[in-house]
Amino acid sequence: xxxxxxxxxxxxxxxxxxxxxxxxxxxxxxxxxxxxxxxxxxxxxxxxxxxxxxxxxxxxxxxxxxxxxxxxxxxxxxxxxxxxxxxxxxxxxxxxxxxxxxxxxxxxxxxxxxxxxxxxxxxxxxxxxxxxxxxxxxxxxxxxxxxxxxxxxxxxxxxxxxxxxxxxxxxxxxxxxxxxxxxxxxxxxxxxxxxxxxxxxxxxxxxxxxxxxxxxxxxxxxxxxxxxxxxxxxxxxxxxxxxxxxxxxxxxxxxxxxxxxxxxxxxxxxxxxxxx
Amino acid sequence: xxxxxxxxxxxxxxxxxxxxxxxxxxxxxxxxxxxxxxxxxxxxxxxxxxxxxxxxxxxxxxxxxxxxxxxxxxxxxxxxxxxxxxxxxxxxxxxxxxxxxxxxxxxxxxxxxxxxxxxxxxxxxxxxxxxxxxxxxxxxxxxxxxxxxxxxxxxxxxxxxxxxxxxxxxxxxxxxxxxxxxxxxxxxxxxxxxxxxxxxxxxxxxxxxxxxxxxxxxxxxxxxxxxxxxxxxxxxxxxxxxxxxxxxxxxxxxxxxxxxxxxxxxxxxxxxxxxxxxxxxxxxxxxxxxxxxxxxxxxxxxxxxxxxxxxxxxxxxxxxxxxxxxxxxxxxxxxxxxxxxxxxxxxxxxxxxxxxxxxxxxxxxxxxxxxxxxxxxxxxxxxxxxxxxxxxxxxxxxxxxxxxxxxxxxxxxxxxxxxxxxxxxxxxxxxxxxxxxxxxxxxxxxxxxxxxxxxxxxxxxxxxxxxxxxxxxxxxxxxxxxxxxxxxxxxxxxxxxxxxxxxxxxxxxxxxxxxxxxxxxxxxxxxxxxxxxxxxxxxxxxxxxxxxxxxxxxxxxxxxxxxx
Numbered sequence: 001x002x003x004x005x006x007x008x009x010x011x012x013x014x015x016x017x018x019x020x021x022x023x024x025x026x027x028x029x030x031x032x033x034x035x036x037x038x039x040x041x042x043x044x045x046x047x048x049x050x051x052x053x054x055x056x057x058x059x060x061x062x063x064x065x066x067x068x069x070x071x072x073x074x075x076x077x078x079x080x081x082x083x084x085x086x087x088x089x090x091x092x093x094x095x096x097x098x099x100x101x102x103x104x105x106x107x108x109x110x111x112x113x114x115x116x117x118x119x120x121x122x123x124x125x126x127x128x129x130x131x132x133x134x135x136x137x138x139x140x141x142x143x144x145x146x147x148x149x150x151x152x153x154x155x156x157x158x159x160x161x162x163x164x165x166x167x168x169x170x171x172x173x174x175x176x177x178x179x180x181x182x183x184x185x186x187x188x189x190x191x192x193x194x195x196x197x198x199x200x201x202x203x204x205x206x207x208x209x210x211x212x213x214x215x216x217x218x219x220x221x222x223x224x225x226x227x228x229x230x231x232x233x234x235x236x237x238x239x240x241x242x243x244x245x246x247x248x249x250x251x252x253x254x255x256x257x258x259x260x261x262x263x264x265x266x267x268x269x270x271x272x273x274x275x276x
Numbered sequence: 277x278x279x280x281x282x283x284x285x286x287x288x289x290x291x292x293x294x295x296x297x298x299x300x301x302x303x304x305x306x307x308x309x310x311x312x313x314x315x316x317x318x319x320x321x322x323x324x325x326x327x328x329x330x331x332x333x334x335x336x337x338x339x340x341x342x343x344x345x346x347x348x349x350x351x352x353x354x355x356x357x358x359x360x361x362x363x364x365x366x367x368x369x370x371x372x373x374x375x376x377x378x379x380x381x382x383x384x385x386x387x388x389x390x391x392x393x394x395x396x397x398x399x400x401x402x403x404x405x406x407x408x409x410x411x412x413x414x415x416x417x418x419x420x421x422x423x424x425x426x427x428x429x430x431x432x433x434x435x436x437x438x439x440x441x442x443x444x445x446x447x448x449x450x451x452x453x454x455x456x457x458x459x460x461x462x463x464x465x466x467x468x469x470x471x472x473x474x475x476x477x478x479x480x481x482x483x484x485x486x487x488x489x490x491x492x493x494x495x496x497x498x499x500x501x502x503x504x505x506x507x508x509x510x511x512x513x514x515x516x517x518x519x520x521x522x523x524x525x526x527x528x529x530x531x532x533x534x535x536x537x538x539x540x541x542x543x544x545x546x547x548x549x550x551x552x553x554x555x556x557x558x559x560x561x562x563x564x565x566x567x568x569x570x571x572x573x574x575x576x577x578x579x580x581x582x583x584x585x586x587x588x589x590x591x592x593x594x595x596x597x598x599x600x601x602x603x604x605x606x607x608x609x610x611x612x613x614x615x616x617x618x619x620x621x622x623x624x625x626x627x628x629x630x631x632x633x634x635x636x637x638x639x640x641x642x643x644x645x646x647x648x649x650x651x652x653x654x655x656x657x658x659x660x661x662x663x664x665x666x667x668x669x670x671x672x673x674x675x676x677x678x679x680x681x682x683x684x685x686x687x688x689x690x691x692x693x694x695x696x697x698x699x700x701x702x703x704x705x706x707x708x709x710x711x712x713x714x715x716x717x718x719x720x721x722x723x724x725x726x727x728x729x730x731x732x733x734x735x736x737x738x739x740x741x742x743x744x745x746x747x748x749x750x751x752x753x754x755x756x757x758x759x760x761x762x763x764x765x766x767x768x769x770x771x772x773x774x775x776x777x778x779x780x781x782x783x784x785x786x787x788x789x790x791x792x793x794x795x796x797x798x799x800x801x802x803x804x805x806x807x808x809x810x811x812x813x814x815x816x817x818x819x820x821x822x823x824x825x826x827x828x829x830x831x832x833x834x835x836x837x838x839x840x
Contacts, residue, residue, distance in 0.1 A: 142352035144609070 001066040001087065002059035004034065006052040008071030008092075015095060016041050019078035020048060023065035023086025023105065030058050051076075062086050063105075069094075074114060080107050083124075096133075099126050102150070112156065121169065123150040125244070131156035134178070137171060138164035145186065147171070153246055160197070163190050166207065172240075172248060182209055185269060189236075193250050204262050204269035212250055212274045222261035222271060229255055230272065279318040280305050281773060283741060286323030287748045289710050290330060291719035292732035296711045297748050302328065304739040307773035311735050319775070325747045326767055329714050330731050331389030331740030333721040336508075336546055336581045337662040338593055339379050340407035340418065341396045346593050346624045346663075347373050349612050353591065353626075365782050372590040372663040376410040381782045382669055384413035387742025387766035389788070390722070390730050394419045394457055394508060394546060395595050397616045399817065401451035405828040408790055413776060415730075415740075415833075417791035419508050420451055421595050423458030423490055424465045426618035426810065432493050433483045441497050442803045445795040445839055452792040452824045452832070455505040455725075456498055457546075459595040460512055461490035464621040472598040474513055476525045487512050488529050495543055499536045502837050503793065504726025506535075506579070508544045514599050517555040520564030523548065524571055527578050540576045544724060547583025547661035549643040555698075561635055562698035565642045569649035572656065579724045581659035584643035584674050585636065586666025587691075589628045594664065597621030618814060629666070637692040641699035647678055648704045653715040654723070671717070672763035678708040680756035710748055727791075739773035742766050787831055794834035 004026055020037040029037075035049030048054070052069075059065040065086040073079065074093040084103040093111035097119065104124045115133035118126055119140055132154050138161055139146035146165035153172050160178035163171055166188040176194035185204035195213035202219060210233065233252055240246040256272040283302040288295050303310045303317075347354070354369035359378050361367035368375035374382060383391055396404045396418040408416050422428050422444065431440040444456065462480035463473045469481050476488040491509060498507040511526050513519040523545060535542045545551065554564035572578055594600060597613055600623020604611035607627060614622040629636045643665070650656040658675065662668040676683045688695055688702055696702055708716075722731020729738045746762040753759075765780025776784045811819040826832065 140352060140355060142350055142355075 001064050002057050003066045003068055004031075004054065004056035004059065005068045005070065006048075006054055008052055008069070008073060008076075011072055012041070012051060012075050014041055015075040015077055016046070016051065017077045018048065018051075019081040019100075021067060021069070021076075021079045021088070022081060022083040023059075023062050023067060023088070024083060026067060027059050027062040027065045027086070031056070072111075074112075080105075083107075093130070099124075102126070115159070118147070118152060120145070121147045121150050121152065123148075125150065126152045128152075128154045128156065131175070132158050132162075134159035135161045135164065137162060137166065147188065151244065151246070157194070158192075163188070166190070170240075172246070174249070176213065182207060191248070193248070201262055201269050201271055203265050205266040206268040208270050208272070210256075210272045210274070215271070215273060218259065218271075219262065221264045222259040223263060225258045225260055227255050227257050227275060229253070230258070233272065279773060280313060280316070281319045281321065281739075281770070282317045283321045283323050283328060283743065283770075286326050286328035286743060288328045288733065289714040290733045291711060291715045292723065293734045295733075302733055302741065304741075304770070304773045307739050309733055309735055309737045309739055321743070321768060321775070323743050323767075327710060327744040327746045327748060327762070328733075329387070329742050329744070330718045330722070330733050330737070331742050331769065331771065332383075332387050333718045333725065333727070333731050334383070334388055334391040334659065334662075334668065335544070335657055335721040335725060336394045336583075336659050337391050337668055338393060338395065338664070339391055339411060339416070339662070340376070340393045341400050341404040342593050342595075342622055342624070343373060343407065344403070345612060345614075346591050347375070349610070349624050350591055350626060353589075362782075364785055366785075370667075370669075372588075372667045374667070376407050377412060380411045380413035384769050384771070384777050384782060385765060385780050386669070386671060386763060387744065387769050387777075388414065389738075389740035389742070389769065389771050390415040390727070392417050392419065392454065392725065395421055395459060395510075396451075396453065396457075397421050397595070397620045397622070398425070398447060398451045398453075399616055399619055399822075401453065401824050402828060405452065405790070405824055409787075409828070409830060412785050412787050413771065413782070415788035415791065417454035418452075419455045419457035419505075420448060420453035421457050421459055421620045422447065422494065423461040423509075424463070424620050426814075427806070428490070428494070429462075429465060429480065429483045429485065432489050433485050437493070437497075439800065439803055439806075440493060441501060441839075442797065442800045444494075444497050445501055445797050446803065446807075448793050449795045450823045452790070452826075452829055454791050454793055454835075455503055455508055456494060457508045457510070458491060458494055459510040459620065460514065460599065461487040461494075461509070463487070463512055464595065464597055467598040467601075467621055468615065474516075475522050476512065476529060488525075491526055491543075492529055492533065495530045495533050499533060499542055501795070501839060502536050504835055505724065506539075506542050506544050508546055510546045510594070510596060511551045514550050514594075514596055515553075515603065517553050517557055517561045518564075520552045520554055520567055523551040523568060527571060527575070531575070531577065533577075535577065539726070541579050541724065542577045543579075545578060545580040547659065547664065548580040548646055548656075549583040549585065549639060549665065550661070552642050552646060553638075558635060561638060563638055563642045563645060563700070565645035566649060566700065569646055572650045573652075576655075579655050579657070579720070580646070581657040581661070581721075582643045582646050583659055583661035583665045584670075585629050585639040586660060586670045586673065587629045587631045587636070587640065588666050588670070589626070590663050590666050591624065592627050592664045593622075593624050595620045595622050597623050599623070600625055603627065617816065618810070631691045634692045634694040634698075637695050638698055640687075640691065641695050641701040643674075644677055644684065645699060645701055645704070647708075647716070648701075648706045653708070653712040654720045657716045657721050657724070669764075672760045675708075675713055675717070675763050676756040676759045679710075679713065679759055680753040681705060681707055682754050683756040683759075707753060710746075710751070739770060741768070741770040743768040743770075789831050789833040790829045791833050791835060792829065794836050795839050796836060797839040
């Protein structure tokens with residue numbers, strides 16, 4: 001892969017909207033042309049070169065483009081918006097709306113990610129080494145569907161309203177998850193290795209939530225079924241490990257409590273709580 | 277504004293004055309069309325090789341009133357269509373529920389200069405006028421929903437015809453409305469008990485009357501009060517298979533009513549596409565457009581707008597509460613419902629019309645069938661019942677479908693195959709001429725609305741002119757994209773003698789007039805007592821706060837009507 005390295009010169013005073021940072025926009029452009037790409041500061045048009053030092057080599061193929069961002073980018077929004085292929089690595093924190101409506105490719109963030117990221121995520125792989133904010137992988141207000149596919153691995157904590165209105169795909173959180181996880185979920189899978197906050201699966205129709213820690217408060221609209229060892233969970237983790245090389249650091253063999261709900265909706269959702 | 281202008285050498289289409297594509301000059305002075313003037317003009321517009329028409333007049337487009345609730349309800353609709361500000365225009369958002377300013381700009385860019393909001397609840401009239409204040413570029417007016425009003429039903433039940441007349445005159449004057457609108461007569465009242473009326477002779481719950489009584493009485497009142505526009509009816513059973521029979525019944529019910537002096541028609545059927553369905557259920561759903569068109573061809577007392585369906589993601593908003601609830605059950609989409617005190621109900625449901633859906637395909641075909649099978653364009657007008665069938669910005673596409681058989685055939689290839697078996701659209705050869713397009717988008721609608729100074733370019737008319745980049749002598753119907761382009765972006769739109777749009781871009785922001793009917797009558801004591809009592813006991817606003825003061829209509833044009 002051809003690497004293009006962007007180093008933040010200094011942290012912007014106001015957040016900037018850098019939706020031009022995608023492999024699609026960088027491929028086929030020389031470094032000078034990349035510097036001229038537009039970023040928005042409020043209503044003002046500015047150039048990428050005003051904020052970043054651009055190095056590396058020109059890439060012709062979108063899928064062969066690897067963008068590396070260095071510095072604390074917590075005030076840089078919309079990195080990788082609607083990207084479909086290629087790779088972005090953020091060596092540091094990333095701002096709001098990272099991987100907005102992402103359609104494919106891969107993004108790796110080594111720091112933390114702010115709120116409203118991976119919104120309406122469609123496909124691809126997103127790996128975050130740090131924590132993520134609220135409304136992660138959720139739907140924009142009014143839209144009937146949130147995340148629609150792809151795989152997200154969060155190695156830190158996740159905030160509130162994770163995976164709201166999720167339709168398809170997998171989210172794995174290594175640490176704890178906040179309140180209102182997977183509210184109005186239509187389908188999909190969310191796995192948390194840590195604790196889960198209040199009311200997970202509120203108004204969910206279908207879908208699976210697997211918890212290896214404790215759930216702070218379950219809704220009364222979830223009904224306890226039984227405690228057993230579901231085979232599919234072991235297969236699920238095996239598949240992740242062998243096909244996608246995602247090694248989840250947890251022991252999955254054992255008994256799980258199964259609840260189904262939300263019975264005020266369709267009631268085909270399920271919550272598994274690991275009991276050892 | 278007080279300038280003089282000449283539009284030179286354009287091909288003029290002015291159906292009211294029987295001008296069909298003649299090359300001529302139009303003279304404008306002080307915002308009006310004049311015969312000719314001598315001396316200098318400040319502006320000369322060269323319309324060589326272009327089509328010149330009167331400014332477009334839309335008879336039925338929801339641009340104020342309930343719209344704000346729908347805007348709040350659908351943030352996802354705005355996110356996809358932001359409109360940045362320019363040096364002249366304000367910013368906003370668009371698509372199926374454009375913000376007020378964007379509504380004005382987009383209409384103007386298409387060469388439209390007059391638009392009527394067809395369903396305002398009396399209690400919401402203040403709000404509707406507030407929205408219209410902020411709708412630039414166009415002249416406007418509101419129709420007031422009366423078909424399920426407590427007073428109307430009560431006076432019909434009691435046989436108090438004179439009181440009904442007085443009430444209508446009082447109401448329209450009080451809320452500054454232009455015309456009457458009847459939505460699902462009796463159905464919304466019955467909906468308060470969770471039921472609906474299905475045909476003209478069902479009983480309205482709580483009143484011993486039928487929808488037939490409501491329609492005929494209000495149509496009679498409309499004619500006797502000399503309203504400029506006819507009664508504007510959204511029929512019962514809208515959106516249900518087999519409802520074309522109710523539509524025919526409604527049209528037959530008003531056959532005997534004597535029209536006011538100077539016109540032949542007594543009833544306008546709104547968005548008739550949604551009311552021209554045959555079949556008994558969604559399985560054998562088919563087109564009933566031929567029956568409706570046949571009736572329209574034989575009779576002269578009806579006008580209609582089609583409410584064409586566009587394959588897009590749109591929002592349905594109507595006062596027809598029971599229908600919106602049914603649509604919600606059909607689509608499982610989100611739904612907002614309302615019951616406005618003693619007046620009407622309402623509902624909002626987002627809807628996506630899909631090409632591969634057989635019902636949507638038939639709906640699409642019905643709209644075009646109505647346009648193409650009705651021989652006279654003076655009876656049937658273009659519209660999408662914005663935003664119910666699709667946003668108004670798709671009018672140019674409808675014009676292209678009407679003008680070009682090739683455009684229709686290409687669309688037929690893309691839609692569900694039921695278009696061949698359950699509609700006759702594929703077998704219709706007719707193609708609209710530019711003259712006919714001018715009728716069904718401006719001349720016909722202006723005439724139906726009773727606007728004498730709109731929809732034509734004769735002496736004394738308002739100087740609202742649209743100039744399109746379309747050369748009638750080189751018109752190539754096969755290349756229909758040119759037609760769409762021309763009608764989407766007018767070369768010039770002239771409003772009251774000023775150029776407001778050039779090459780599809782707004783170059784000047786102007787604010788139009790609001791029309792309303794100002795009835796002159798002597799007050800009826802008994803009616804006043806009734807009003808005071810009902811407002812005191814049941815309304816959430818007092819009678820004195822119910823009136824829309826003229827400060828809500830900064831630029832208004834009253835139409836004075838004497839009532840004996």
